[in-house]
Amino acid sequence: MPADDLIAERRRKLDQLAVLGVPSHNVDFTPTETLDGARRLLARMEVDSSGASAADEAPDGPEVRVAGRVMQYRLQGKSCFVHVEDEGERMQVWLRLDRLGDDEFAVVRLLDLGDIIGVRGNLMRTRRGEPTVLASALTLLVKSLQPPPEKFHGLQDQETRYRKRYLHLLSSAAQRRHFAARTTVVRSLRRTLDNRGFMEAETPILQPIPGGGHALPFVTHWNALHADVYLRIAIELHLKRLLVGGYRRVYEIGRVFRNEGLSPRHNPEFTMLEAYEAYTDYHGMRELTESLIVDAANALGPQQIPEQDGGTFPCDDPLRRSFGGRELSLTPPFRCERMVDLVAQACDFNPVEAWDDLPERAHALGAPVPIGAGAGAALLAIYEHRVEPELWDPTFVLDYPAEVSPLARKRRDDQRFVERFELVVAGREVANAFSELNDPLDQRQRFEEQASLRAAGDDEAFPLDEDFLEAIEVGMPPAGGLGIGVDRLVMLLTDAATIRDVLLFPTMRPRHREEASAEDVNQSSPPSAEDSERP
RNA sequence: GCCCCUUUAGCUCAACGGCAGAGCAGCCGGCUUUUAACCGGUUGAUGGAGGUUCGAUUCCUCCAGGGGGCACCA
Known part of the structure; x- marks a missing residue:
């Protein structure tokens, strides 16, 4: 049956509900318990009454109000079982004609998978032992007009999973947990930095000169100024200006944009953590990097790890993890x-x-x-x-060639190298840090070397940033700086094979040419500054 | 940008070049302790455009999306 017909069928039910005087969207329902809370409440009650009321003829348990999305629906004449889901928990609701009466049971007959309902009722266990809310009142909170994914297999199609993540999420509790893990990691990164006295800063994304990394920027247009501006490719240069301004420890976790293709490890916009600390160097950053990663792994907690025979076993050490079917040890020191x-x-x-x-x-x-x-x-x-592809457990690789590190301080014992490390885990770079170059004369010279590379055709070489140089000339304290690709770190810690599995909404090509050209039209006739004046 | 794979009903999957099937969801009917409920009936599809062929879901070309690999990239 075509999607349009399925939607039309649900709209027809809206009309029927209207005839019954039942609004399709209700707001005046406040749950007393989460589904998990209701389950625990039932268990507690059973313990208190020493199991005496567990018999199937038992009177009703305490009254609760719960809400959730209808995920399963089993109507059998004058009785109906549904499973509602909320916050990753499912709970059975038993809707009976003799409890609800004709009017509300008519609503039960018009329920669809995907609707959101509120139920007032008593906690009980069915004959098979399933915790259940025996409903005495039903409130339709939201009527869903779109058919949900298949109830048992869920949403399998990769493309739809990425493009319509809400469907993926609502059909898979495992997916919701997966993305919650990302939040756990990011929160842990912030906490580690905050505990060490770092100040979180927000610096410009729109920049006249993109710098701080080897990458091509996205260009966009500033109508009011009739000028092109760039989306940032790194955070570095602004955070260093803040060191000049007198902050001792600063960081930012934010989106950067690089004009590249898509791959399992690349998304054009991704999340970068950059941190800068005055009066330390790359050794200090090494210690910080280790803490950030160890803290994040501990925040996530233990994981099943692989065994030689192909099986897995639970391991209560959060630092022994699994990645790509292989054990990964994050135990410090790296x-x-x-x-x-x-x-x-x-x-x-x-x-x-x-x-x-x-x-x-x-x-x-x-x-x-x-x-x-x-x-x-x-x-x-x-x-x-x-070398790099062979490094598995975390390895700090120290002292990069100066030639490829235009923002790092040279080693005093050998000018060919800079004080820089990358942390490599499972053959991938997870962090990049150095003793920051704070000699404006050296910095200018490095920029000029980059400029000649640019002139020779390397369009990813750094453009000369006079404003940044001026800031360094004022005097930037000696400092260590660190960058971590947050998405890649999350991939490592959650055993994700592709970056798209750690991005809620990965960048996708427009589905149809029509979509793409519609955007072109918008760009060619943007609203004028006068039209969009703020109040 | 290059190579390989892939696209069948709303969803999950079938179909030696010979009338495109099933499960779920939907619709109609039955059923007051079900568990992917069940029973009977029923609607609905080959990504797009060409080509080969008596006949194309199947073979070929091009286009589009997606997946994987390479390259670019950190």
């Missing part, structure tokens, strides 16, 4: 290695000694090196090609 040492172990040469040969060696190893790349970029390419 391993800590210099990039050059890791490369030396994986290949049979010392990259520091072979410095000038690195582009050639990278090429020989099949590591993709950008054209015109120097030794530093080649070292990074070798590392990413040969």
